[in-house]
Amino acid sequence: MQCPHLPEGFDFTDPDLLQSRVPHPEFAEMRQTAPVWWCAQPRGISGFDDEGYWAVTRHADVKYVSTHPELFSSHTNTAVIRFNESIKREAIDAQRLIMLNMDPPEHTRVRQIVQRGFTPRSIRSLEEALRNRAHSIVAKALENASPEGGFDFVNNIAVELPLQAIAELIGVPQEDRAKIFDWSNKMAAYDDPEYAITAEAGMEAAAEIVAYSMGIAAARKECPAKDIVSQLVAAEGEGNLSSDEFGFFVILLAVAGNETTRNAISHGMHAFLTHPEQWELYKRDRPETTAEEIVRWATPVVSFQRTATQDLELGGQKIKAGDRVGLFYSSANNDPEVFDAPEQFDITRDPNPHLGFGGGGPHFCLGKSLAVLEINLIFNAIADALPNLKPAGDPRRLRSAWLNGIKELQVTTG
Template sequence: MPSERLKGSTDVTAVDIPAGFDPTNPDINAVGLPHDEWKAMRATSPVHWVEQPPEARAGFLDTGYWAATRHAEVREVSKNNENWSTNENGVIIRFAPDMTRDQVEIQRAMLIHNDPPTHTKMRGVVSRGFTPRVIASLKDGLKARAYEIVEENAAKGSGDFVEDLAAELPLQAIAELLGVPQEDRKKIFEWSNQMMAYDDPDFDVDPAVASMEILGYFDALATDRRENPRDDIVSKLVHAGDDGHGALTNDEFGFFVILLAVAGNETTRNATSHGMHAYFQNPDQWNLWKSDRPETAVDEIVRWATPVTVFQRTALKDNVLGGQPIAKGDRVGIFYASANFDETVFDDPFTFNILRDPNPHVGFGGHGAHYCLGANLARLQINLIFNALADITPNISLAGEPKRLRSGWLNGIKEMQVNYK
């Protein structure tokens, strides 16, 4: 039950940090995020060494990483590209057990695994598809889609909130942005699950196969857009060099599309699912949303959900973080999900409060160069879908406990049965 661990311990001395504790262990996260242990770490060892067994650090050359659990250190690392690199070892701490060093190197073609100035150049190209004008132009169409999605599910009476509803709006939005036929959006959903859920036994697939499938699909789409450009991101990217500002390489293009298609679906879907579950657990907040629709609600949902619990950076030089000396080459896990419940930053953090303001959460990253490119699109989608739910299914209720995703770095819900009436 996802809400159980969200209560947090009132006394940090009540929970010791167990020897060998690794908050990226998917068995831990399959039960619930380790908020009690994080709370103890923030208080007693905010930059804490985590020793990993060989099967948990495949693809890496060291024996473990430093876990940064406080808000201050997460933001400090996120904003400092001179000391901290995503390119050296990528951003994912826990890989599939059979991942090799060569596979870590291949991922350097992905935007999120690059440092400035390469990252700056790539982000400058792809950000053309996420300007305020582009996002604003999508609002009316996405609003219509949100209401249609909720109406279709309400007519069924009950169902799986995650696949039938939470996943649908981000899938349709991504399909529209990329120029993917809407009938193909389920392929993106399946590939996304296969690529991200490799730690979960319910998804018995090879993520490398899914990666090749999606690369092949979008390579064909890019070839078509080079000859038949349209008003979509793929056309903008494949013709980016026409204005003299440079274009993405084939690998950069392919991996960016994977990032957008997978991350854009996965994170918004999980934020929506956790948000709805939080409303179920806090009916006073659901009533408040239905009556007032506060603009602050979306950021509280993202803080509470924190769909990506952790990314990592690698130290480019010897330095000090939170009083702890860090050697060049050491990896540091920046735990967004811990930082978003830091008692020194958030009043009563274990209370879901859609009026929370200010709300300096790091659910879209800790700011800096790698702040989520699609943050405003995600906020728009979450706002639209909860408006539609409140208008069409105000009496929605939980019909079965959510089933959590077994993952080392995603705070996911893979199934949540609901009654819409």
Template sequence: MTELLIPTGWDPTDPDINEVALPHEQFRALRESEPIRWIEQVPEARAGFLDTGYWACTRHAEVRQVSKDNDNWSAMENGVIIRFAPDMTRDQVEVQRAMLIHHDPPSHTKMRGIVSRGFTPRVIASLKQALKDRAYEIVEQAVAKGSGDFVEEIAAELPLQAIADFLGVPQEDRKKLFEWSNQMMGYDDPEIGADPAIASMEILGYFDQLANERRANPQDDIVTKLISVGQDDDHGALTNDEFGFFVILLTVAGNETTRNATTHGMHAFFEHPDQWELWKQERPETAIDEIVRWATPVTVFQRTAKQDTELAGQKIKKGDRVGLFYASANFDDTVFEDPFRFDIKRENNPHVAFGGHGAHYCLGANLARLQINLIFNALADLAADIKLAGEPRRLRSGWLNAIKEMQVDYK
């Protein structure tokens, strides 16, 4: 049993805590002694539409249980983003409900059916060679500079280029996606100091124009498939607003999460040079899921109880929010042997970094795995002697495990 006193008022969504490091010791203590703990939020939260707190769910078993139970738990009621000091109005939540991740079945099932057209095994396979070429080109260009910021030069570039290709965005515009994504997700970080609502509107406006162009001039691409109805199509098509919010989700899920998994993965290799040597020599398939588990780019999402229920013996009232702490569940030692060992040959790895399975399991999981695999293959082949050149700088965020800068020497 871990002996650790967790003070009243402690909140694992506090961005000041996560800017330093994820609170693994506190998570371990909660898993062992209080796996469902009431977290009273700061007074500022009470001015918002939400209640004064939430239940922190920290064990692997309960995170998976809630993730797969759409009868008792809702993603739509309060959305999935949990905030340290919620300041969103109910109207703002209603607007965000156009985004797939905030839907519940059956509307979630219908919209996912439309969006999944872009993520079939055939589509992913068709992207592999182009993504491989891009990965090697990205690393080659970075190595030619000798040193630089791994986040911007390596980790962000492949997902940005992939999203641009996927959506038919000119490559010169991919930097806009990078900036908008940072502005949307970096609202807790004063260094970024952006308004996420403005960034969202920029994305919606940009892709509204793209959708209108495709409606007028259909092409053989993903965008046309998503906004068009085929003769034998049971799911229908996305409206312009739904398409815009899908792009926001893709920009965040496809850029932020893959970027941070890659960065944390490289940092883990720096800290475990034996594993880097192993990767260079053997390239085990198990490595990618270990990188994703270790990184857990999204630390927590929330659900809201649809009715009075019970979780791990704790009574939960209808309307209560529950935070699903993936960053805790992925280090649960009742599931993962020696979880704080970075082991790229780990065979038993049922991590929940892609959402704990269930209806909201990450639609782009296989695309993310492919990109991470390709970029680390390129790094092993072209930058085998890469070294850390400065202490990584973490993003101040309540729900993203993100590194915003990591200086490296490529040679």
């Protein structure tokens, strides 16, 4: 196997790197020369007491790891590949209570319960309300634009529908959605100095979400309603979430359902603005394949990790039990062995077997249908009300070790 030509100390989880760009050229080199590559790190820099991780960059290998939880654990070191180095191990271990960080059979038990809230019927029941909210969000952004027609797309449009969808889904009063936004930012944006968030503040935000959600669960247990929360927690006995389990589920929604969909929408708008022929195509035809290509193009989660449960071989490399394995979805979603011209943003791409919702297996994104619905609804509303939207500056990227985030995207109504 060839040796990749990367600078000494290069690390795909370096938050300074991801603040500036997604390293697509380096991913391409890795897929060709070392698709499973040991990335050395100074001990403790990632929050883990080891000296690095295996970077997995090919679509086939990412999918293999994702679909073999008996070989690659989400529970041992959690799915987040790099925490702030100041985090304590007990804080990492506390995150094992979130479904994202569980292994079967416990993961299977919890997922079978919470998926009741994501049935096709449940999602369809939200569609009309979310369609109305999407149009209201866009209308309000236009109303609040500067006299020159300018506004920040992220905070005026992209943020809103995912938050309102979560509020609609679990019965959070719409006026409380700003709390969810603030708490989720504190949990996910700990690497960005603009937010000045400590690991302790992130843990406090998680505790706030759990406490808030337990209050919702307690209210439904006392007085069940015809809503999803009641389905999950109200009935006594087996087959329901405890109040604290519901709280940890809401943490997952706040980050996986809010941060990722918000960033997919932001990246999608930037892609349309920089590929105007695709925006014209979208306005004219509204292809059903659009949301899937936006998610592939954006890949809001650059990477998650697993931990090997035994000695094994992957991509020609011998991996030891206990080694961390990084799944780089941003690389897998640009693998030319799977996608024709992956560097092109093509909203008619079909088939599109991207891994933006995970690589299959037990952790395939539970909220995929809701995310696709939100993306479709918001871009339909934008195309109807703001068809001549133009860029008014480069996006400001989030400093993060694992999220492909946009903090600000200035636009003008044209």
